[in-house]
Amino acid sequence: MRVEGTTSLRVRYAETDAMGVVYYGNYFTWFEVGRSAFCRDQGTPYPEWEARGVFLPCVESHCRYKQSARYDEEVLLRTWIEDVRDHSVTFAYRVERSEDGRLLAEGWTKHAFCDRQGKLLRCPQPFSEWLESVSDSKSNG
Amino acid sequence: MRVEGTTSLRVRYAETDAMGVVYYGNYFTWFEVGRSAFCRDQGTPYPEWEARGVFLPCVESHCRYKQSARYDEEVLLRTWIEDVRDHSVTFAYRVERSEDGRLLAEGWTKHAFCDRQGKLLRCPQPFSEWLESVSDSKSNG
Amino acid sequence: MRVEGTTSLRVRYAETDAMGVVYYGNYFTWFEVGRSAFCRDQGTPYPEWEARGVFLPCVESHCRYKQSARYDEEVLLRTWIEDVRDHSVTFAYRVERSEDGRLLAEGWTKHAFCDRQGKLLRCPQPFSEWLESVSDSKSNG
């Protein structure tokens, strides 16, 4: 049973571009909003990771765009953890228009566990246990 | 023989984040800078596309991050066209640190040909001819 | 009696910079979030203005920064209308840290009434009446 976090936001004018819709790069900011909310809501806010010296730089990212989002629309972000490895974690996302549930975009981001200097780490406790408890892999146990 | 465009830029403070490095989503803005320069330098500035009613919304994007970029560093963007289809074109990118040529990130973005209302188009002339002339596929002819 | 709108948001990692705090330019995006919420909550969402051909480009902006905001903090935006003229409206803002009510920044933005081509307009109905009803000037009546 995968744990799915949800959070919603309003499209900002700043996020639109001259095509009248949300600029494609801004979906990655929304993905960040989604995973921040996921970590917070599931009990391990990202600032706690950093306070313990664990950073999660993104090492790979992907997005598929289905429908445009426009200024002032409300969108729903669905976030879950798709994969956990010793040295990385992959979050996945769905962005939907709140009004009609229409899929706007979907994507994923893979993050390495690093120390402050950017050196790769094995995910330390209590984070590895937490990741296991909120990821798909749990159901495989 | 693939045509490769190059352009360089300086990392802005605005583009960095609290980890002290460029925020992962901003690489997609740099990709846009790269493909804008490519189109301009190869003779078909993107505003000309729009002036003739052809828009190129991004339908898929991907980036792999190798090294961090920091404020005030100069980076070199290499851009080329990797694939041309009837209804889409895929640009590819390499981002390098100018000082030492180190690879920072690489990625690609796939764009659909659409009219102003977002309806999918077959790529019209003179753009399809231009794309052929600057893309890999030329060498296959 | 001035009408004050309030809305809150979480600081995004994307909004921080290498100093570890929110980049100074991003407060103007927050001001936009504040005035969008104000217009929506007071019954005249900004998309309605545009749908009737009235645009509100910013012609002047100002911000005074008092305290830094950090990633994942919640901030409260207070927004009100400070001045209404025939051809412009001025919104004012206070940004506070939700946790302790500490003032982070305060500022204002002045917006002209324009048509789609950017030609200056006298504020048309029903907007001028609405502005009067939600601005300070009402109390002078």
Added chain:
Amino acid sequence: MRVEGTTSLRVRYAETDAMGVVYYGNYFTWFEVGRSAFCRDQGTPYPEWEARGVFLPCVESHCRYKQSARYDEEVLLRTWIEDVRDHSVTFAYRVERSEDGRLLAEGWTKHAFCDRQGKLLRCPQPFSEWLESVSDSKSNG
């Protein structure tokens, strides 16, 4: 005799909004580009300040918008130092369209001298001497 720095940039699609022009908040990013170039070109790159423990957070900012800027246009940034005090420095900016020299916006930003923890500093050497040498105040000596 004031020292004026100049640098130019191309409007990015990411910087435009649904009104088809550059989003008002992005001018503050351009101001940062202008003052970064100024410091670099005049011999004191901003990373050198930070390397010596001097940070320049913005404490006040202002912009007046005159004309819109559009995607792919080249703009020229003019930057100079308008005022130097014991604990702050004020940069001023003019943004012009390169093609016709038309004024797009003008503004200023005031920055405090702080240590890494954000504590206010008197501007230390060699920076105070440098500021004197490149600012208007020199002409008053």
